[in-house]
Amino acid sequence: MSSGGGVRVLGRDDLPAFLALCADDPVVNVFADHRGRTTGLDPRWLGGEVWGRFVDGSLAAACHVAANFVPVGCTEEDVRVFARYALRRGRRASTLVGPSPLIAAFWDELDGAWGRAREERWSQPHMEYVGPARVAPDPGVRHSGLDDVDALYPACVAMYTEEVGVSPEVGGGAELYRARVVQLVARGWSFARYDEEGRVEFKAEVACASPYAAQVQGVWVRPDLRGRGLATAGMAAVAEAVRTGIAPVVSLYVNDWNAGARAVYEKVGFVETGRFATVMW
Structure with a gap:
């Protein structure tokens, strides 16, 4: 064609x-x-x-x-x-x-x-990490396993809803979204810190990867634990695990208005290399 x-x-x-x-x-x-x-x-x-x-x-x-x-x-x-x-x-x-x-x-x-688009985000810093981390990685962050999915899935839904503004379960999407979470876990692309009761405290996933790079998404800290440094130490752990086990360069993009997240990534060692835009319907 x-x-x-x-x-x-x-x-x-x-x-x-x-x-x-x-x-x-x-x-x-x-x-x-x-x-x-x-x-x-x-x-x-x-x-x-x-x-x-x-x-x-x-x-x-x-x-x-x-x-x-x-x-x-x-x-x-x-x-x-x-x-x-x-x-x-x-x-x-x-x-x-x-x-x-x-x-x-x-x-x-x-x-x-x-x-008309539902949302337009025209200036999202694109950031890259080559390591090593500038802060100590959290030793409590680990790969999620299939036994963790029941605890992990609600955290993923909460993150998605915060980020996108619409739940991934709307319109009967729960089964498909859960399948995506399971897929990332099975690939070894889901990382999280769990408390003693098995609840997610921090999480992030690799969205996609090639021999050259990997892109991180879904960074989330449980609301009652925010402001305690979990994201910084957690992202240091994720970035190091990804660059040593999946791809040599770790990337992500973040909303320009999210000053807290940008500060976390900069502390870990991510450097802005450009600007992305996202338009959503």
Whole structure:
């Protein structure tokens, strides 16, 4: 399938070129790289498509188009071309996320055609960690096991609801969201501190990973324990565990207004490397 502007849907045969494109900026592109490796660009596993823009027969830019629209290796011109292609195909994504200038250009090209967004976050610091930690890691933080899921799941729901503003269980989504929590635990990507009664005190997960980088999400401290340093020591433990056991660079992005979280990450050793934007419906 192709269109004006040299855009077509990518398939399995395009995977090497797509991964090479991701490798041009492997930390920023970790989500797309992870999705390419785990799905082989098969739409059945993507739950959507990956679009590529070709110049002189070579893949020059791409975008992941499923629940999340994510640009890969794009210039502002590329995302405007993808936006025009998207306008003909209709909205599929519930979230746009990526480097702020690219999401802004895509959003501008849409010119309101996809309707009013529920929330727009235009300046989210993207941060990277290469270690070692600047503070002592919390020795109580460990990998979650399948026996922990019953305690972990409510904490994940609470975090998601705080962050996104809508519970992941709305509209019958509880089963799917719980399956995602179980998947992360099974991969060894869920980290938490549990009290003596098995309740979650602090948690974080790896959302996606490649041979080059991993992205952390879902950082949460139980409300009655906030302000006691659990997040700083906990994130030091997570960052060290991830960089030594999963990928050499640990990344995340955070809301610019969340001064407390940004201070925690900076204390641990995360450094701002850019700005992301997120638009949600």
